Every structure is written in C-alpha cells, then in structure tokens.
Amino acid sequence: MAENNLLYNQAVYDRIKLITGYEADEDWQQCFRTNSTYLDCPIAEFFDVSEYEFSVAVHNPSTSWTNEVRITVPHGRDSRYSVEAYTQHDNFTAVNSSTSCYKETLEKQPNKTQVSIDNCYLYIEHKTPPHGLHLFKISYATDGDAQENYEPLKEGDSLESQDLKVLYVGSDKNSS
Numbered sequence: 001m002a003e004n005n006l007l008y009n010q011a012v013y014d015r016i017k018l019i020t021g022y023e024a025d026e027d028w029q030q031c032f033r034t035n036s037t038y039l040d041c042p043i044a045e046f047f048d049v050s051e052y053e054f055s056v057a058v059h060n061p062s063t064s065w066t067n068e069v070r071i072t073v074p075h076g077r078d079s080r081y082s083v084e085a086y087t088q089h090d091n092f093t094a095v096n097s098s099t100s101c102y103k104e105t106l107e108k109q110p111n112k113t114q115v116s117i118d119n120c121y122l123y124i125e126h127k128t129p130p131h132g133l134h135l136f137k138i139s140y141a142t143d144g145d146a147q148e149n150y151e152p153l154k155e156g157d158s159l160e161s162q163d164l165k166v167l168y169v170g171s172d173k174n175s176s
Contacts, residue, residue, distance in 0.1 A: 005030060012057050015133055020086050022135060024055060031072065037104055037119045038072045047074040051141040058136065060128040069124040069136070073099070080142045083124050086135040095136075096125040 009028040016022055031041035038044050046052045058069050073081070081099065084092035104119035128134055153168045160166070 012059065012133070016057050016135055019133065020135055021090065022055075022086070028057060036072065037106070037117065038074045039106075039117070041072055043072070043074060046140075051139075053137065053139045056136045056138060058128060058134045060130060060132045063130045065130060066128045067125070069126055069128065069134070071122045071124070071138075073120050073122045073140075075099075075118075075120060075140060075142065080140055081122055082139040082141075083122070084137045085124075085126050086137075092137050098123050 009030065012028050013024065016024075016028075029042040038047075043054065046054075056069075056071055058071075060066050081097055083095050083097040085095045087093050099120055099122050101118045101120040103116050106115050106117060107113070108115055122138070124136060126134060126136075155168060155170045158165055158167045
C-alpha cells in the first residue's frame with residue numbers, strides 16, 4: 001500500500017504540474033483512510049497553528065460528476081477558511097465553502113481510553129468531472145475568539161432549505 005501511495009502521489013504531482021505548471025514545495029501527501037478524521041491526514045500537524053495555507057489536489061476517480069469537495073480539517077466552528085480553485089492561465093478564483101463539525105469519540109490505544117474531538121469538514125462548492133483533478137489553495141486564519149458554541153441536535157430541531165425540511169426526532173439508544 002505504501003508503495004502504491006508513493007506512485008499515486010507522484011502521478012498527482014506530475015498531473016498538477018502538467019495542467020497548472022504549479023510545483024509544490026513539498027511532496028504531495030494523502031490521508032491514511034477514507035472518511036476518517038483530520039487526525040489521519042497531513043493537516044493534523046496544523047491543529048495548534050492559528051494561520052496556515054495549504055494546497056489540496058482533489059481527484060474524482062468515479063465516472064460521474066461531483067458537485068462539491070469534502071476535506072477533513074482540524075478547525076471548523078469559526079469558519080475562517082478561504083478557498084480558491086485553480087482556473088486556466090495561472091489564476092486562482094475564490095469559491096464558496098462552508099464547514100460542518102460534530103463531536104467524535106475516539107478510542108486511544110493501548111489503554112483504550114476515550115477522547116472526544118471536533119471532527120470538521122470543509123465543503124467546497126466546485127464541480128469535478130469524471131476522472132478529473134482540481135487544485136485548491138486553502139487559507140485558514142483565526143483571531144482566537146471567534147469560536148461558535150457547539151450545540152448537539154435535540155429532539156424537535158430542524159434543518160431546512162427552500163426545498164426540504166429535515167426534523168430530528170431522536171436516536172435509537174441501542175444502535176450506533
């Protein structure tokens with residue numbers, strides 16, 4: 001698997017360089033697992049940093065278009081991310097993004113104690129064609145006190161848009 005990751009990382013580097021002319025200062029890295037927390041991704045090293053910028057190459061391996069990109073991030077409740085997508089002619093253009101977080105309970109080894117973390121995702125509104133590859137430049141900055149209070153869903157809470165309303169009616173205590 002490690003050898004495949006090295007080859008894949010090099011293929012991404014070569015493709016990004018071909019498409020954009022962009023050369024990363026460091027080797028491309030990737031998360032250890034799909035659908036995991038930021039702790040399994042290279043971005044974990046930025047947890048205690050109040051300002052940072054990084055590039056993300058997103059590959060859509062499917063045969064269908066995708067409408068958004070989801071990236072796991074260590075911060076999210078204060079939504080201080082600025083995202084730009086690479087366009088033609090060496091330009092980056094601002095794109096819409098949002099964050100969403102929830103409490104995740106992890107089991108630490110070897111003593112199997114449980115730890116709660118904020119598991120946050122950065123959602124980027126950007127269409128990616130089948131087998132497509134896109135480059136994003138992402139910046140994060142916080143003033144340190146813009147943190148929103150996190151409130152878990154309670155029975156009767158709802159999320160709604162123009163076309164849909166979802167009502168939270170509770171959870172089954174016997175299942176996950």
